[in-house]
Amino acid sequence: MSFVSPEFALLCLLFFPLYWQLVDRPKLQRALLLLSGYGLYATWSLTFAGVLFAYSVGIWLLGAWVSRHAKERLPTVLALVLCVSFLVYFKYYEFLRASLSDGLVHLGFQTSLPLMDLVTPVGVSFFTFQAVTYLVMAAQQPGQVRVLPDVLLFLCFWPSLFAGPIERAEKFFAQLDAGTTGRPLEVSLALYWIVLGAAQKLIFATWLGDTFVDPVFKYPEQQGGLTLLAAMVGYSLQIALDFGGYTLIVTGLARLLGYELPVNFRQPYLARNLQDFWTRWHVSLSSFIRDYIYIPMGGNRLGFNRTQCNVMLGMLISGVWHGPNWTFVVWGLLHGLGVVGLNFYRQARGPVLPAWLAHTLTLLFVTVAWVFFRADTLTGALNLLQGLWHNAHGFWHADFGQVVLLAVFTGVFLVLCRHAVDLQTRVVARIQSMSPWRVTPVMAVLIYLVIALGPSGVPGFIYYRF
Incomplete structure (x- = not known):
């Protein structure tokens, strides 16, 4: 069930009053929250709910085992391997099987590896990484190992279950x-946050996708170069508004439940270099890779060259984490090469670029890399990029009215990004100054406008794929 569906809105009207009524009975309230998480997950698939429950029990058992052998390295390593193997099995088996089979065929070997009809559980990439944080906590802080209901709640906490942000076990249990x-x-x-996130997703991200992105990425060979460029810019904005909007919605819902989720976005398109970008974009993922992969591999403690290898591996994992497709591998490698190139530039004491130029180059790099993230195949991505210069329709074959509208929207978006914190402070202060009987109709009107200006159906979030 989508968080922007009418059915979910109706359930919230029924759920939250009951949930708040149980505030003085925390065990019963947490039981209701636990059941609601599995109930929402079961709306996608009853089988998925069963798989999540079995996986959570397994993580709880592994955590108990690891905590009893906290001074030994092998149990922790085995537990983490088993934890991540679940993700690899469900999400990457077919990709690995097909890639290995193709590789063997090119080497002259005829082979037929077993096929498996697997359906990837929704949000598996997110709750698997959350499980990793629990096992690491159990190994490093054996006294913090939790009872089964706590682990079940942590892994099925519905605001972060389907597409993050990736919550840390120690912070959740704290x-x-x-x-x-x-x-x-x-x-x-x-x-x-909830109203702004819904507007970002239902109005703006949907408009960008329907108008500029989806038709062009589906048939790039039929478009002029300017239209292809508009699609690239449009997707950069779409994914930011879509995923950023989703994060705002679930973070707001978590606050209504009494929980804080980690910050996931810090205006990433204001970044002046790629390192800065990754401290702003999908922060819960980038910080996870830093703390659980990059630093354990040595981080920057083993010399400059080894650091660059660690950076490349970390960014490659970031790409692969998004999905079983070579497009994500290339996307991760591009960002890895970009960060490593930046490190070499600094090592060589290259001149400091003007802020406007650094910002522009960063946006250009990120926009080009997004093409591989959006495209279905590497060939499709390369054809689109090639079509910017070599296209039968010519570069200027485009709907100039739509292109100008996108340019204006982009400019307004970047300006609002610079003033987002101040705007939030002012609006929240205004809401706080209003009495409840005035806030309720205002919010109802805003939500109605978002629905009225949005699409007729219930659009899916981009990061539900992962």
């Missing part, structure tokens, strides 16, 4: 232990 959960936190801010 909130439980502090006794601050269950009561809504900063309601005005939560409402602002």
